[in-house]
Amino acid sequence: MSLEVALFGYAGFANLARGRGRKARTATAERSRARIIGWLLLLASFLAALLRFGPYQAVPAWLALLSVSGVVVVLVLSRWPARASAPWMPMTAVALVLCFL
Amino acid sequence: MRQSMAWIHGWLGLLAGWILFAMFVTGTASYFRPEITRWMQPEYRPRPVANAEAARTAVAWLQKNAPHDEQWTIYLPNERTLATRVFTRARPNSDPKAPRAPRRPETRLDPATGVPVEGRETRGGEFFYRFHFQLQLPHPWGRWLAGLCAMFMLGAILSGVITHKRIFADFFTLRWNKGQRSWLDAHNVSAVLALPYHAMITYTGLITLVVMYMPWPILANYAQPAAFSASLYADTASQKATGRPGQLADMGRFVEAASAEWQGARVSRIIIGNPDDASSTVTLLRSSDDRLNARSASITYAGVSGARLAASPAPGPAIETAGVMLGLHLGWFAGPLLRWVCFLLGLTGCAMVATGLVLWAVKRRKPGAKPFFGLSLVDRLNIGAIACLPAGMAAFLLANRVLPPTLAGRADLEVSVMFWTWFGLAGLSLLRPARRAWIETLALGALLFAAIPIVDLIAIGGGAFDGFFLAFDGTMALLAAMLGFAAWRLARRPADAAQPRRRARLAVPEVREVMDVA
Numbered sequence: 236m237s238l239e240v241a242l243f244g245y246a247g248f249a250n251l252a253r254g255r256g257r258k259a260r261t262a263t264a265e266r267s268r269a270r271i272i273g274w275l276l277l278l279a280s281f282l283a284a285l286l287r288f289g290p291y292q293a294v295p296a297w298l299a300l301l302s303v304s305g306v307v308v309v310l311v312l313s314r315w316p317a318r319a320s321a322p323w324m325p326m327t328a329v330a331l332v333l334c335f336l
Numbered sequence: 337m338r339q340s341m342a343w344i345h346g347w348l349g350l351l352a353g354w355i356l357f358a359m360f361v362t363g364t365a366s367y368f369r370p371e372i373t374r375w376m377q378p379e380y381r382p383r384p385v386a387n388a389e390a391a392r393t394a395v396a397w398l399q400k401n402a403p404h405d406e407q408w409t410i411y412l413p414n415e416r417t418l419a420t421r422v423f424t425r426a427r428p429n430s431d432p433k434a435p436r437a438p439r440r441p442e443t444r445l446d447p448a449t450g451v452p453v454e455g456r457e458t459r460g461g462e463f464f465y466r467f468h469f470q471l472q473l474p475h476p477w478g479r480w481l482a483g484l485c486a487m488f489m490l491g492a493i494l495s496g497v498i499t500h501k502r503i504f505a506d507f508f509t510l511r512w513n514k515g516q517r518s519w520l521d522a523h524n525v526s527a528v529l530a531l532p533y534h535a536m537i538t539y540t541g542l543i544t545l546v547v548m549y550m551p552w553p554i555l556a557n558y559a560q561p562a563a564f565s566a567s568l569y570a571d572t573a574s575q576k577a578t579g580r581p582g583q584l585a586d587m588g589r590f591v592e593a594a595s596a597e598w599q600g601a602r603v604s605r606i607i608i609g610n611p612d613d614a615s616s617t618v619t620l621l622r623s624s625d626d627r628l629n630a631r632s633a634s635i636t637y638a639g640v641s642g643a644r645l646a647a648s649p650a651p652g653p654a655i656e657t658a659g660v661m662l663g664l665h666l667g668w669f670a671g672p673l674l675r676w677v678c679f680l681l682g683l684t685g686c687a688m689v690a691t692g693l694v695l696w697a698v699k700r701r702k703p704g705a706k707p708f709f710g711l712s713l714v715d716r717l718n719i720g721a722i723a724c725l726p727a728g729m730a731a732f733l734l735a736n737r738v739l740p741p742t743l744a745g746r747a748d749l750e751v752s753v754m755f756w757t758w759f760g761l762a763g764l765s766l767l768r769p770a771r772r773a774w775i776e777t778l779a780l781g782a783l784l785f786a787a788i789p790i791v792d793l794i795a796i797g798g799g800a801f802d803g804f805f806l807a808f809d810g811t812m813a814l815l816a817a818m819l820g821f822a823a824w825r826l827a828r829r830p831a832d833a834a835q836p837r838r839r840a841r842l843a844v845p846e847v848r849e850v851m852d853v854a
Binding site for chain 1: 507509511529530532536669673674681
């Protein structure tokens with residue numbers, strides 16, 4: 236499976252969305268941290284794609300999987316804004332395990 | 337600048353939108369072209385054989401049924417396409433000015449026995465694939481129209497990116513139940529999140545047929561267009577027959593030799609030129625399942641002696657790029673997960689076009705005012721394309737199970753059922769108020785998709801419990817749920833624009849203001 240790319244993507248986007256939260260609701264430091272984690276997770280998803288698909292197919296595969304995880308994040312966020320980013324840590328853990336399978 | 341781009345974006349999207357929606361929907365379905373064909377021939381469950389054996393049986397059938405044709409093309413089976421597909425081209429008219437004979441229709445053969453597949457006659461997934469770029473119009477008009485719409489789409493994508501100034505700020509914004517704002521959000525989200533896919537699929541779609549749209553560079557540099565492909569792909573289509581009879585060598589040997597030269601890679605296609613002549617050639621093409629470049633390497637052998645004549649030259653950067661673009665568009669390189677991802681992105685593209693079309697109408701609808709002619713026309717065309725086409729596609733699949741398997745001409749009948757359902761439903765929807773028409777056509781589409789698993793179970797009985805058929809029927813049930821959800825959401829929504837007279841009576845300033853925003 237190559238699900239780890241999508242899982243990292245979801246976790247990354249969920250953090251980036253948290254990093255864009257309204258100032259009144261989220262502290263600035265927390266938003267900055269979420270943004271950094273978000274970008275790092277997107278980088279991890281690219282590395283996972285590189286590992287799984289090889290250098291030749293990694294970019295299209297990464298972009299495709301990332302787009303779908305982005306759509307899922309937005310759909311969940313629009314319905315359950317508070318809960319959308321909650322599973323990012325378990326998702327990252329599962330993705331890490333999948334990377335080594 | 338942004339205003340001009342917004343104007344261009346709106347009109348390019350609107351004028352090509354209905355055709356683009358049909359192209360997106362059928363193109364998305366085409367990611368599963370072999371699977372759709374397999375589902376549509378449930379009685380056909382062949383025994384898998386080695387490629388060399390499939391090549392031998394196909395050649396034996398061709399030697400019996402089209403021995404004197406100019407060219408045979410054999411698509412060998414793989415794990416997705418279970419049958420061997422063969423096409424032949426008749427010898428040209430002796431008149432040198434006569435056009436090249438067209439390719440004869442496809443015949444599907446059992447790889448083990450080499451006899452035509454004993455299954456119900458159907459066009460299967462091939463129909464969606466062909467419709468996607470030919471639009472069921474005579475050649476070359478369908479391809480030209482598809483190309484024109486793709487050019488509009490590319491223009492709409494570029495102008496849309498320039499127009500959308502809050503592209504990053506609105507990245508995660510999707511607000512439900514806010515009328516026009518929600519449609520705009522949905523259009524932005526479906527467009528921006530999958531922007532790399534939309535740009536790629538549109539541009540590569542255009543490039544796929546670029547030689548047809550812009551033949552002049554080839555005409556300016558080559559006396560015969562065939563010389564162009566001969567020089568780039570080692571194409572032997574233009575090779576002349578000597579007139580002396582010749583017997584083809586064992587086809588299995590060619591397959592094994594080519595596969596060994598490609599370090600075990602699979603042979604996907606065999607093209608045999610002048611098969612009954614002493615100068616016959618056998619060209620084998622490497623499978624591109626494991627690489628982005630869809631234009632794979634080829635090796636040509638002398639058909640009679642088996643001598644290796646030529647191999648395709650190492651592709652230059654331009655040919656490699658063209659091959660990769662074709663590969664990206666077709667998605668053959670994608671394994672099961674990536675194929676599903678491409679399918680979902682295709683659905684996102686459908687959503688982008690559909691929400692854009694609806695947004696055009698919603699933006700121009702004034703609360704309390706009677707819709708002008710153009711708005712009503714767009715509304716009706718939106719219903720006809722967005723809500724009725726899926727119903728037509730479901731009817732196509734249902735017809736496959738409902739029509740008697742041995743009925744003569746049933747393949748064309750299945751296609752007719754799709755168009756009658758699509759256009760018939762669009763015509764009937766004109767008799768209903770627009771809002772009711774949306775709800776009813778979407779609900780009918782949902783019912784038709786929901787009926788597919790049930791009819792499948794009734795028609796093929798226990799065979800429907802096979803993993804493949806369960807997955808296919810499950811997907812149909814999911815599509816039914818999606819259309820049903822859309823119909824349910826519409827039915828739940830207060831009838832704002834659909835009842836302008838009632839709204840006009842509520843001429844309280846506060847209410848009008850709220851409705852303007854919604």
